[in-house]
Amino acid sequence: MAGYSLTRRGLMLVLSSPSGAGKTTVARALLETESDLKMSVSATTRAPRPGEKDGADYFFVTSDAFNGMVARGEFLEHARVFGNLYGTPRAAVERQLAAGRDVLFDIDWQGTQQLRETAPEDLVTIFILPPSLTELERRLRSRAQDSDDTVRHRMDRANSEMSHWAEYDYVFVNRDLAASIANVRTIMVAERLKRSRQVGMSEFVNAMRLDG
């Protein structure tokens, strides 16, 4: 019975939601407590905002560099949003998964759809809904000094993002932040117990049955 190592495949955990529904706060709380979980850092051609760090918030790259990565197949998914390019570099994700650790993705429905095509077996997708659009708008207005036009634009985008909730594996309404964090953690722990992710289980059971 010696020498059988029970490990597991890492998860690609996708959190999507309209902006303002609490996704970023949930993600941050998870990353603080889950040592096996790392955030996927996207590459983007947009300019850094004040306080954003290259390599931590995003990899800030030129359009030429981005297109080179696309051409070499170095992205798991990529998309153009509001005129800027965004993409998930493949290598860092694959290293983390191969080590039996999990990767958290903060991407929209389009990115999720692409991941579904490139890596369906490792993917676990969660959609977080706001309690109401009124509440969503209140949150968007309270957190920024955006113009009415910008808020309206974000609300349109939220509305469109929400139309894709039914493409996700799990869905819940973020009424209470602590409960929402617990929900995502619970989903992650349960998904780790899926038979399909148990590496070495076949050998373990076979060895046990031969011994018996």
Place this chain on the structure above:
Amino acid sequence: MAGYSLTRRGLMLVLSSPSGAGKTTVARALLETESDLKMSVSATTRAPRPGEKDGADYFFVTSDAFNGMVARGEFLEHARVFGNLYGTPRAAVERQLAAGRDVLFDIDWQGTQQLRETAPEDLVTIFILPPSLTELERRLRSRAQDSDDTVRHRMDRANSEMSHWAEYDYVFVNRDLAASIANVRTIMVAERLKRSRQVGMSEFVNAMRLDG
């Protein structure tokens, strides 16, 4: 936005394992803390053992009564084990599920296979493995004054039951009882958050988007 009730479909949670792997203890602990979870009580033609209560441990019925229930399609699954008949009455399970509550099943791989055919969308199946067959045999010997023959017979059956682990959704090794109870609870809570079980979510999202 008023009047949209978000409820959920109940789960049929199946725990299978070779006898002695800890399944019954795990089930009992769950039932104590989860008010939304009820044990499915099987009907059987075998005689009650000392201490067993009709309607709590089993519904003890005659072969004629059992066969009548089979003929009327009143079982979700039924099987013959060691010359006795066992079956899961359909009505009690369906009442519990319709109320958005969950049902726990302590059945073997054959029963699980039948449930997969009759009610696949509500089913969540978990296989609990012992740490080793030596440990399993030790547990079987310690809990009963069974003869060597009986223990050998149970070990054969355990071996055969274990050959079906790969047919289950989730699998883990019961090394630590508290961790195993937590595993099953986590799986149950996560499965309740699956999109496919959210009743009324479509109406909720649509109403929200029209309001916005």
